[in-house]
Amino acid sequence: MSTGLLIRTHGLVHIYHTEGHDVAALSGVDLDVRPGELMGLLGPSGSGKSTLMGLLAGIFRPSAGKIFVGSHEVSAASSKELDRLRASQVSLMLQGAGRNLLPYATPAANVRFAQRAARRTSTGLPAAEELLDELGIAQVADRPLAGLTPGELQLTALAVALATRPGLVLADEPTSQLGHDARDLVLERLAWINRTHGTTVVLVTHDPHVAAFLPRTVTIRDGRIGGEGRSGEEYAVVTADGSLPLPGHLRDALPPGTLVRFHPVDGHYELVPEHEGVADE
């Protein structure tokens, strides 16, 4: 059984330096994921989700802030240490099954290829057939990828991500190009892996059905944590500097600059906006 890895980020900032201008993709992300959690990352297009996944996997380095994965400080690790981490303990599934697969190799050969770096240091790697069987696609183990359905391809990409029994799987939109049945199957297998092997799973999704299925979701907005969900219920999260980001659906009603007051009422707070100096009560 793999042991799930924790994730902790503190004040994570990432700036892309492009010709002519800089883009701040993340501007202060504090995120905690417990070992063995199954968590969704939500947020509008361009909000920084893929950037966060790449940073957690150590694909590139943050401009500022710290990242811990398990006992490793990813933000301070050497390239060699990061290579070792990705070869055995952390898997990043890129969006689009094909980007994770060798096109001319069978599913079983793809899994074996993904194990080659870990084989030098680890002896207890699962057999490719065992992994494909766990994911319900043993019957396609030796078929060419060209003959597989989109769902089977995505499950093959998942088998590749699980090839070394990592403690953390980062999956960027693993269900986005699938029909409903294949989507539900991939989701169900991810949840099974999480339950059975204790693997920490973080997945990016735009799909409300997937979000509702997940016990916890975190929403990124404008490069920051903008909210959290618990089984479909949305919460705003107070940030380290005491700010409270508005849930997305309130942003039009309460544009920047709106004055609001907090009224304590029977153990909870009412948020009262003032428009043009007149209390909106």
Ligand SMILES: Nc1ncnc2c1ncn2[C@@H]1O[C@H](COP(=O)(O)OP(=O)(O)OP(=O)(O)O)[C@@H](O)[C@H]1O
């Ligand atoms: N290589 C890059 N160079 C410059 N800017 C980039 C690069 N990659 C991403 N960005 C910018 O960084 C911001 C965050 O992008 P990112 O891809 O992380 O968002 P996302 O939430 O994953 O979006 P999507 O849901 O569309 O995949 C965007 O403004 C994007 O244009």
